[in-house]
Amino acid sequence: MSTRATISDVAAEAGVAISTVSLVMNGKGAVADATRSRVQTAATRLGYTPSRGARGLAAGRTGNLGFVLREDHFRRSEPFYTRVFLGAEFEARRRGLYVLLATVPDHYTPDDAPRFLQEHTVDGVVVAGRVDDAFLEALGQSGIPFVLADYAWQGAAAVHLDNEGGAALVADHLVGRGHTRAGFLGADARHPSMAARRRGFVSAMAAAGHAVEDAHVVVSDEAAHRRTGADLAGHLLDLPDRPTAIFCANDALALGLVDAARARGLDVPGDVAVVGFDDVEGAALATPPLTTVRVYKEQLGEVALGLLAERAVADGAESARFARAPAVTRIATDLVVRASG
Amino acid sequence: MSTRATISDVAAEAGVAISTVSLVMNGKGAVADATRSRVQTAATRLGYTPSRGARGLAAGRTGNLGFVLREDHFRRSEPFYTRVFLGAEFEARRRGLYVLLATVPDHYTPDDAPRFLQEHTVDGVVVAGRVDDAFLEALGQSGIPFVLADYAWQGAAAVHLDNEGGAALVADHLVGRGHTRAGFLGADARHPSMAARRRGFVSAMAAAGHAVEDAHVVVSDEAAHRRTGADLAGHLLDLPDRPTAIFCANDALALGLVDAARARGLDVPGDVAVVGFDDVEGAALATPPLTTVRVYKEQLGEVALGLLAERAVADGAESARFARAPAVTRIATDLVVRASG
DNA sequence: GCTTCGACTGGAAGCGCTCCCGGCCCCCGC
DNA sequence: GCGGGGGCCGGGAGCGCTTCCAGTCGAAGC
Numbered sequence: 001m002s003t004r005a006t007i008s009d010v011a012a013e014a015g016v017a018i019s020t021v022s023l024v025m026n027g028k029g030a031v032a033d034a035t036r037s038r039v040q041t042a043a044t045r046l047g048y049t050p051s052r053g054a055r056g057l058a059a060g061r062t063g064n065l066g067f068v069l070r071e072d073h074f075r076r077s078e079p080f081y082t083r084v085f086l087g088a089e090f091e092a093r094r095r096g097l098y099v100l101l102a103t104v105p106d107h108y109t110p111d112d113a114p115r116f117l118q119e120h121t122v123d124g125v126v127v128a129g130r131v132d133d134a135f136l137e138a139l140g141q142s143g144i145p146f147v148l149a150d151y152a153w154q155g156a157a158a159v160h161l162d163n164e165g166g167a168a169l170v171a172d173h174l175v176g177r178g179h180t181r182a183g184f185l186g187a188d189a190r191h192p193s194m195a196a197r198r199r200g201f202v203s204a205m206a207a208a209g210h211a212v213e214d215a216h217v218v219v220s221d222e223a224a225h226r227r228t229g230a231d232l233a234g235h236l237l238d239l240p241d242r243p244t245a246i247f248c249a250n251d252a253l254a255l256g257l258v259d260a261a262r263a264r265g266l267d268v269p270g271d272v273a274v275v276g277f278d279d280v281e282g283a284a285l286a287t288p289p290l291t292t293v294r295v296y297k298e299q300l301g302e303v304a305l306g307l308l309a310e311r312a313v314a315d316g317a318e319s320a321r322f323a324r325a326p327a328v329t330r331i332a333t334d335l336v337v338r339a340s341g
Numbered sequence: 342m343s344t345r346a347t348i349s350d351v352a353a354e355a356g357v358a359i360s361t362v363s364l365v366m367n368g369k370g371a372v373a374d375a376t377r378s379r380v381q382t383a384a385t386r387l388g389y390t391p392s393r394g395a396r397g398l399a400a401g402r403t404g405n406l407g408f409v410l411r412e413d414h415f416r417r418s419e420p421f422y423t424r425v426f427l428g429a430e431f432e433a434r435r436r437g438l439y440v441l442l443a444t445v446p447d448h449y450t451p452d453d454a455p456r457f458l459q460e461h462t463v464d465g466v467v468v469a470g471r472v473d474d475a476f477l478e479a480l481g482q483s484g485i486p487f488v489l490a491d492y493a494w495q496g497a498a499a500v501h502l503d504n505e506g507g508a509a510l511v512a513d514h515l516v517g518r519g520h521t522r523a524g525f526l527g528a529d530a531r532h533p534s535m536a537a538r539r540r541g542f543v544s545a546m547a548a549a550g551h552a553v554e555d556a557h558v559v560v561s562d563e564a565a566h567r568r569t570g571a572d573l574a575g576h577l578l579d580l581p582d583r584p585t586a587i588f589c590a591n592d593a594l595a596l597g598l599v600d601a602a603r604a605r606g607l608d609v610p611g612d613v614a615v616v617g618f619d620d621v622e623g624a625a626l627a628t629p630p631l632t633t634v635r636v637y638k639e640q641l642g643e644v645a646l647g648l649l650a651e652r653a654v655a656d657g658a659e660s661a662r663f664a665r666a667p668a669v670t671r672i673a674t675d676l677v678v679r680a681s682g
Numbered sequence: 683g684c685t686t687c688g689a690c691t692g693g694a695a696g697c698g699c700t701c702c703c704g705g706c707c708c709c710c711g712c
Numbered sequence: 713g714c715g716g717g718g719g720c721c722g723g724g725a726g727c728g729c730t731t732c733c734a735g736t737c738g739a740a741g742c
Binding site for chain 2: 727728729730731732
Binding site for chain 4: 058
């Protein structure tokens with residue numbers, strides 16, 4: 001191991017100038033093939049790998065990107081954002097970048113600022129899921145490019161799931177199965193995705209000629225957990241004109257609703273069909289297996305990071321940044337039909 | 342925002358030399374109080390934060406630590422290692438360090454080497470959970486200091502849970518409840534922790550005068566999932582002299598065993614008491630709530646990172662590294678008694 | 683009163699790399 | 713045959729910071 005080889009070692013070994021080695025390592029400029037290969041063999045012989053730190057210092061870029069999410073999103077047992085992160089990490093690796101992970105508390109104060117915002121150790125930030133707007137505010141003012149994943153804020157660049165489209169798929173599916181009286185169960189109402197699922201479902205049902213009655217739309221501000229689903233279920237299941245099918249804003253809620261239905265002696269899907277959203281790992285294993293909308297979490301992360309990388313890299317032109325119109329990318333969703341509805 | 346302040350801006354603003362600013366920022370050397378405070382106010386007025394990259398380059402240290410785990414450990418739905426990571430990240434923040442996360446595949450080949458090993462972007466690495474020994478081999482040869490969390494390998498520095506102690510607590514508890522015929526259900530047998538739990542339990546039972554019969558010890562090499570627990574359960578539950586209590590190597594197995602018991606019409610804990618290990622989030626919510634051993638995942642990460650930080654920092658003295666005896670730290674565990682046993 | 687020390691501060695040499703510039707040489711066109 | 717334009721490559725100035733070294737100045741020591 002001793003001390004590792006530096007660029008000048010390689011230059012000496014190959015008998016060329018430092019700058020030539022740099023050109024070769026970065027695949028830039030015009031270098032004669034002979035020289036190029038001489039440098040390359042010298043580099044491999046010495047086991048040379050460019051130092052990230054030095055490269056960053058000189059190039060004014062760090063090659064690091066931040067990935068920020070709310071603390072409780074990260075420690076949730078359903079690894080939704082973990083998967084998003086993995087996708088991002090994968091894409092970063094492909095591009096030769098690093099990802100620094102950081103969490104922000106539910107209620108953000110300037111003291112909670114991830115250090116990398118201060119120390120400028122990242123060229124850009126992916127923000128996953130809903131975070132305190134105060135954080136986004138601070139992030140926006142810092143001038144660091146950022147991309148939201150599965151969240152929306154003031155027209156900032158974002159990539160999210162096609163929630164409306166997925167919900168519409170559900171509506172079509174239910175209508176196709178002969179349901180004309182469908183209900184919706186939602187939670188975490190402030191999350192744009194949740195709102196979009198509701199919107200997509202309600203309007204698709206209406207478009208199909210089976211408008212959802214207001215009384216059949218139950219939405220809460222609470223977190224969208226299984227227990228919440230069970231707790232809210234009564235508002236629909238105990239109705240005299242109980243819906244014959246219920247679309248829940250996510251699988252956890254759906255699972256909770258199934259619990260509640262079962263507790264009431266109702267058969268799923270016999271008495272009430274249930275459809276979720278997300279296709280979490282437990283959905284296929286549940287009894288009955290849950291019909292749901294599959295979302296591609298890794299892809300969400302990949303796309304978000306890719307978008308960010310392009311913005312952050314192009315960011316040498318400080319001025320051009322705000323000129324580019326914020327892009328909103330949508331990741332397609334699929335309906336997975338199982339036994340529950 | 343424009344372009345951020347550098348150390349020389351601060352020096353100019355405070356009317357001192359660059360080196361003096363550096364001394365102040367690092368709290369080193371002898372600087373007159375007046376100068377110090379002048380520098381500090383200048384720094385805050387300019388919103389100056391030292392650049393990590395430059396600092397690292399100059400000091401020969403990056404201030405980054407790696408956190409490596411197996412890919413499938415990370416995407417598991419139970420966020421065990423996620424919690425460990427959070428603990429590590431927390432401790433790193435306290436110390437002003439960054440954590441780079443990387444995963445290695447189940448079967449490691451040199452191509453899978455996390456980039457930071459090559460690019461020397463980290464000063465040390467925390468390895469969480471069981472990884473391919475080939476990776477540890479490579480890591481060891483790279484000369485980068487590392488600390489294992491929840492794994493053991495060739496006497497390398499490691500911190501792990503007090504598995505034996507926790508298992509002994511379970512044994513004592515069961516004996517105290519009058520159980521004299523206890524069984525053990527394990528999986529992922531190659532994991533040292535799993536072996537330790539078994540060992541601790543068996544020897545504590547023996548010490549209490551109620552040795553566990555060999556036929557009552559069921560261990561598999563499969564992953565320790567809920568389904569595995571259900572699948573293996575028959576080897577104990579269907580025995581003519583079925584144990585009155587079963588200690589499972591982790592909660593997932595225990596939950597699976599409870600499933601299997603219920604499927605057979607057996608009452609838990611009436612017909613068979615069940616105890617798990619880990620205290621996962623679902624343990625308290627299960628029916629019946631699971632008696633289990635609580636482990637402090639965040640603390641595991643904290644301690645591992647702390648240990649590593651000390652090694653990696655002290656590592657200016659390249660030679661001293663191997664002189665220090667590898668420390669093995671143990672994190673205490675607690676018994677949580679709930680309804681299942 | 684002059685040396686000696688210490689406390690303090692400034693200068694400057696890098697850390698390993700990128701990238702601009704300038705120069706060499708060779709080939710082409712007229 | 714001569715000028716000009718590329719293609720290639722070397723030099724060198726930084727990037728922002730740490731750290732060694734030298735130098736200044738005031739006060740204590742003889």
